[in-house]
Amino acid sequence: MTTDHGYPAVRMHIAGEWCEGGTGRTAPVVNPATEEVIGQVPLATTTDLDRALTAAADGFRTWRDTPVATRTAILHKAADLLTERAPAIGRTMTLEQGKPLAEATGEARRVAGTLRWHADDARRAYGRIVPSAPGTVLTVRREPIGPVAAFVPWNFPAGGPMRKISSALAAGCSLVIKASEETPATAMELVRCFTDAGLPAGALNLVFGEPAEVSAHLIASPVVRLVTFTGSVPVGKLLAAQAGRVMKPSLMELGGHAPVIVCADADPVKAARRAAQAKFANAGQVCTSPSRFLVHASLIEEFTAEFVRAAEAVVVGDGLAESTTMGPLANERRLKTMERLVADAVGRGAKVLTGGARPDRAGYFYAPTVLTDVPADAELMHEEPFGPLAPIVPFTELDEALAVANALPYGLAAYGFTDSAATAERLSAELEAGILSLNHCGGSVHEAPSGGVKDSGYGREGGPEALDAYLITKRVSHLLV
Numbered sequence: 264m265t266t267d268h269g270y271p272a273v274r275m276h277i278a279g280e281w282c283e284g285g286t287g288r289t290a291p292v293v294n295p296a297t298e299e300v301i302g303q304v305p306l307a308t309t310t311d312l313d314r315a316l317t318a319a320a321d322g323f324r325t326w327r328d329t330p331v332a333t334r335t336a337i338l339h340k341a342a343d344l345l346t347e348r349a350p351a352i353g354r355t356m357t358l359e360q361g362k363p364l365a366e367a368t369g370e371a372r373r374v375a376g377t378l379r380w381h382a383d384d385a386r387r388a389y390g391r392i393v394p395s396a397p398g399t400v401l402t403v404r405r406e407p408i409g410p411v412a413a414f415v416p417w418n419f420p421a422g423g424p425m426r427k428i429s430s431a432l433a434a435g436c437s438l439v440i441k442a443s444e445e446t447p448a449t450a451m452e453l454v455r456c457f458t459d460a461g462l463p464a465g466a467l468n469l470v471f472g473e474p475a476e477v478s479a480h481l482i483a484s485p486v487v488r489l490v491t492f493t494g495s496v497p498v499g500k501l502l503a504a505q506a507g508r509v510m511k512p513s514l515m516e517l518g519g520h521a522p523v524i525v526c527a528d529a530d531p532v533k534a535a536r537r538a539a540q541a542k543f544a545n546a547g548q549v550c551t552s553p554s555r556f557l558v559h560a561s562l563i564e565e566f567t568a569e570f571v572r573a574a575e576a577v578v579v580g581d582g583l584a585e586s587t588t589m590g591p592l593a594n595e596r597r598l599k600t601m602e603r604l605v606a607d608a609v610g611r612g613a614k615v616l617t618g619g620a621r622p623d624r625a626g627y628f629y630a631p632t633v634l635t636d637v638p639a640d641a642e643l644m645h646e647e648p649f650g651p652l653a654p655i656v657p658f659t660e661l662d663e664a665l666a667v668a669n670a671l672p673y674g675l676a677a678y679g680f681t682d683s684a685a686t687a688e689r690l691s692a693e694l695e696a697g698i699l700s701l702n703h704c705g706g707s708v709h710e711a712p713s714g715g716v717k718d719s720g721y722g723r724e725g726g727p728e729a730l731d732a733y734l735i736t737k738r739v740s741h742l743l744v
């Protein structure tokens with residue numbers, strides 16, 4: 264069923280059934296390219312949440328006890344369905360989040376790969392036999408931790424949920440996932456692939472609601488054994504504290520403010536092109552988006568000129584239009600933040616070389632923006648912009664660039680451009696980040712872990728490390744009588 268805008272009718276999924284919220288309460292879903300209401304998202308009551316928790320407790324026992332080969336086959340079948348449905352899911356994603364259709368469809372296809380990788384990796388979640396005394400068998404086993412409460416944001420409507428769902432289900436856990444109320448239909452279509460693939464009822468429950476109420480209720484429930492969140496640092500700290508109070512482990516994938524250090528021996532044109540491409544992907548609404556450009560003074564003119572050229576080549580428009588390379592910001596809050604950060608920087612003496620304003624049209628659009636002469640005390644140099652703003656700042660000594668890069672409490676992604684192996688080694692050793700890319704701005708891959716240090720969070724998603732949070736380690740010593 265779809266609305267007049269070709270947008271799916273959104274439902275929650277609890278105990279194997281599609282449902283509306285208990286009181287029928289809903290919130291509007293807005294297309295950020297047109298500001299039109301395109302649908303309604305149902306909001307859960309505490310009774311709905313309790314049903315989801317009971318279902319997750321039952322679903323956990325069923326799913327954990329399903330042979331691993333069967334589990335893997337179901338997850339692969341869901342990945343097949345996702346691949347098949349990627350064009351339709353991509354369109355839904357563009358309608359509710361704004362990103363260009365090619366990016367959205369690409370994301371829907373990519374998450375099928377995420378799922379396959381974790382499904383296969385779970386088959387290798389080996390324990391071990393430890394040498395011990397004669398007559399004693401000492402083993403170390405890895406077991407699923409139990410039902411998981413997961414909370415994901417709106418910037419990757421498929422990628423965010425899939426990182427949590429794929430690791431949890433692969434490990435044998437069940438979930439109650441609260442996806443973003445701003446991008447609910449993509450999450451719903453993802454869940455539909457699992458149910459159509461034969462996932463048992465209760466293993467994956469999808470809810471929406473008032474975020475603070477839902478998270479407080481789920482985290483406090485004795486059913487939930489792990490809390491996993493992707494989103495902003497303040498909300499992450501709040502949820503980690505709530506989890507800590509009831510002694511639950513948590514996995515926190517939070518924000519960043521990624522420095523890009525362009526050293527004196529780098530190619531400024533290549534560096535500018537690669538950094539600009541990453542900067543404007545998803546309109547800069549990526550936790551690993553490059554966001555502080557520290558460029559050696561000898562290269563700054565060439566780097567800046569090329570970066571401005573790349574920014575001006577970006578085609579801003581409705582994500583459904585084929586020519587669009589950057590869509591609108593996902594919501595009005597982001598637009599207001601761009602306006603505030605640019606006004607603050609300009610008020611402190613920064614120059615806007617290109618962009619710096621919203622175009623005169625409906626939708627939450629903001630032009631790709633390049634700023635220079637941004638003083639160190641500008642808000643933009645401290646607060647994660649999460650949007651298409653690129654402040655370019657000169658440095659003369661690498662020590663100075665490293666000190667600026669490491670000065671913030673964030674520690675998610677960092678980037679370096681250099682032609683010297685020794686400098687690359689120094690950047691690798693000294694940049695305080697969980698993810699470092701040299702001479703490119705690499706995105707995440709299924710095979711390797713992503714995650715932060717410092718305020719950017721803890722735990723890893725992707726790679727074999729992704730299962731760690733979802734498995735407990737149990738020592739069993741067995742005296743053979």
Ligand code: NAD
Binds near residue numbers: 443493518519550596
């Ligand atoms: P926000 O801090 O209000 O919310 C971030 C996300 O957390 C949203 O999806 C929201 O629904 C959810 N949330 C908020 N309060 C919650 C609660 N008590 N319990 C559970 N979930 C809750 O900010 P926003 O305006 O939606 O996004 C802006 C900021 O969020 C950005 O500046 C960026 O730092 C951060 N963000 C980070 C990521 C990421 O991938 N790490 C993704 C989206 C947003």
